[in-house]
Amino acid sequence: TTLVPHDCPGTQSEQAGKSSSCQGCPNQKLCASGATKAPDPAIAEIGAKLSTVKHKILVLSGKGGVGKSTFSAHLAHALASDSTKEVALLDVDICGPSIPRIMGLEGEQVHQSGSGWSPVYVDDNLAVMSIGFLLSSLDDAVIWRGPKKNGMIKQFLRDVDWGDLDYLIVDTPPGTSDEHLSIVQYLSSTHVDGAVIITTPQEVSLQDVRKEIRFCQKVKLPIIGVVENMSGFVCPNCKNTSQIFPPTSGGAEKMCADLNLPLLGKVPLDPRIAQSCDEGRSFLNVVPDSPAAKAYKSIVQSEFLQPSTTHPHVPLPSCCTSVVILYNRITLSLQQLQRNLKVPSNLYIIHKTCHKYTNKTS
């Protein structure tokens, strides 16, 4: 028998040194003493390095293939269309890095300098980092177990010379595992605005997405909102709409209502989206007037992703003596509203579609 157990729970786990698998391991006393659970010094280094990044947004989904990378890329393009903003897109999908292709940067390489790794620039104000840039061949498989993936993510956060950013967007692989725990852990001494959750309408997707939402709640990651992709297809020939991924359980709309989360928007299927991604071009530039592009723009400009510092203009009913905020179709927790709009704590919220008002003082 070997002396190091095959079922080693890991030196960072709560079971370190205490699990039945630990019997006989020479490390057992060390793990059980808690010495191995001292915080990783990289966390503080990353906190210092990213302290000048104003906004950090994670793009998550429990489900694969719903459009996380597509959304991340186009969110980055949209934010960087304001040339006064510095935007960066970090791809932490180690096994299936799609971002280089989607951003039209396939084949680019990363350079190292005294100040760290330099990301690859799409435009002067839009930088990208992905393991895709570190492969010698585009078809090379990265066949790594969790710990090695975690190490790469740490390097991306600590060693890349991002500069002073307005926005850092992080694209993730599907799931609730190493990459997700690591990105949250390594960013734990910085302020993260929150997560945008991507889904498609069918229940098989929503089932996994609810798990991702649970993950966010467990690690106390705020959820900015949910985007529903592949929400219907309009036949270019006869204009008939088909629900290719039918919302058999009410789609993202019902899930958001059930879980009290903002639905940022619904994007229809459009062959030009996949085409643009394959070609490395921004769909928002290629077909800016398409329903899908308009949906994307409205999501990106929504109050949740780009909170304005000015109060929105609202009509005041004469009967109401406090400030009234009117939001279309969206319910929000009071704390999130206060944080975004910096309004006083005594206010009335009207839910427009049901014409009720609720006194929600905290």
Add this chain to the structure above:
Amino acid sequence: QGCPNQKLCASGATKAPDPAIAEIGAKLSTVKHKILVLSGKGGVGKSTFSAHLAHALASDSTKEVALLDVDICGPSIPRIMGLEGEQVHQSGSGWSPVYVDDNLAVMSIGFLLSSLDDAVIWRGPKKNGMIKQFLRDVDWGDLDYLIVDTPPGTSDEHLSIVQYLSSTHVDGAVIITTPQEVSLQDVRKEIRFCQKVKLPIIGVVENMSGFVCPNCKNTSQIFPPTSGGAEKMCADLNLPLLGKVPLDPRIAQSCDEGRSFLNVVPDSPAAKAYKSIVQSDNETSF
């Protein structure tokens, strides 16, 4: 540096084979055929294909079929097989899988959760342990077919399933893709993975291959094969293209409802494509 284990690890003592590998080899020695369903890319239809392959093989009542779901974070198989809410029982001979029919058994972490929305937030080592248990501790019985559905990627789950099955005979992998280059890019990595771990590739299935509008019958390529689709990739890599399945809203509908699409709309183009793939898969590997 500084780890008390350092000398031990450097000596190679920690790389002795896991005894579970031999146990699993013994346990699964009576399983005639083992097929892994893989893709580098998420959301291309691995679980959908695995489930319908299982249904199709089990339609021959003389065959014993089992479907093992090793997607620990996003287990879709219970829903797709209409087994949501079912629980696994333990007995002297191990865990009993959940039966869809007399000859079709299913195992997934989905059956071990107390609530369907519970997130399984595990790092690699814990996921590997679960996969080991699925292979070693489930009382499968004598099977004709064991189909293994996997999550996307080339990481812990994939290395583990190949490692734990290394002292058994695995027929090979069916690789699932969709037509666009962003998918094929990840799928080529999965093919490289198979080559590295010496896992034979039975063939490739291209899902979401066109959509026929039910109104005007016009075909749209919603995920355009900008680089030639699976057809060109298979030609380049000398792999069999087992078939192409068109998009059909009734596929997603059936999966959500836990019913076999092959029974619900057996004469649809998509169902016919599936059946022809399953038969060719049978002929190729068996």
